[in-house]
Amino acid sequence: MHYKKGFTLVELVIVIALMGIMVAVATPRFANGDIFETRGDAGLISSTLRYAQKTAIAQRRQVFVITDTVAQPNSIKLCFVSDPNCPVAQAVIDPETDGPYVMTLSRNVRINPSNNSLGFDGLGQAVPNGAANYVVTNQKNNAQTFTVNIEADTGYIR
Template identity: 40%
Template sequence: MTTSKARRERGFTMVELIIVLVVVGILSAIAFNRFFSRTGFDAAGFAAQVKATLRFGQRLAIAQNRPIYVYLDATSVALCYAATCSSTNRVKDPGGGNSFNGTGQCSTDRSWACVAPPANVTLVLSPASAAHNHFYFDAAGKPQLNTGAEFSSLNLLVRAGDDQQPIRVQWETGYVY
């Protein structure tokens, strides 16, 4: 009896080891893709950049008591001092360099307050004609269309695969969230 008791306490059986290995294999196959996928991080990071750029534009409009124009498209979000955004009236990036990725509106000017999404991230305006792809913050920080009209709210959506990060600009206060 002592021999059979000692035999049972020595370790795991081969069946138990195989079951554990199969379970660990299944869990790692499922968790590996979620753990090492960059799409969620890229979407969240770009959404944070867009929010920071919009907030900077609003604060700059209030601080300098002048309108700051925001240009939006699928390839970038940019800030300018005038309705016609040229190289002479671009808002300088407060950090000294933008997220230039070689395409879109940001061009090659790295000092411009312009952010571009990573390769696997897209920026969608909702509705597509919202703000006619640009608007401005007036000296009070309130968003306006170029015609001077107010809009109810501007909805942006940052997409990367299945991950979506919504961004809104409220019309009355210019609050970006």
């Protein structure tokens, strides 16, 4: 008798089923979305700061970046006055919603600003003139931290 070399259909199906089970169990450990939330929110904070700076330059007046950790936790508002409540009449308009500009972070992400009401003047410089930073941390995994820095004098955001 002459035997052909190869695998039977049953053997192939069992191997594919076992591989599927292993992938289903291992994927959540490797594809954790926490790092993406943290990095994404750091990028949103950086974009919000740049929008505040560009609005201050375009309007030729001060724009304040107000970090709210009490009334609306984990949110950043843009306002023309440094009032933490930011009256609607003084709020910077969000071009997407035509309402007050409010950026809310992801559920597990927290920010720790060095200045809760940082501002930019009509030249784009930080008000008060000094370096500032926003530390973005994921509550699930404190090792995932990103820092957004604002340089003194120039207001450069990096």
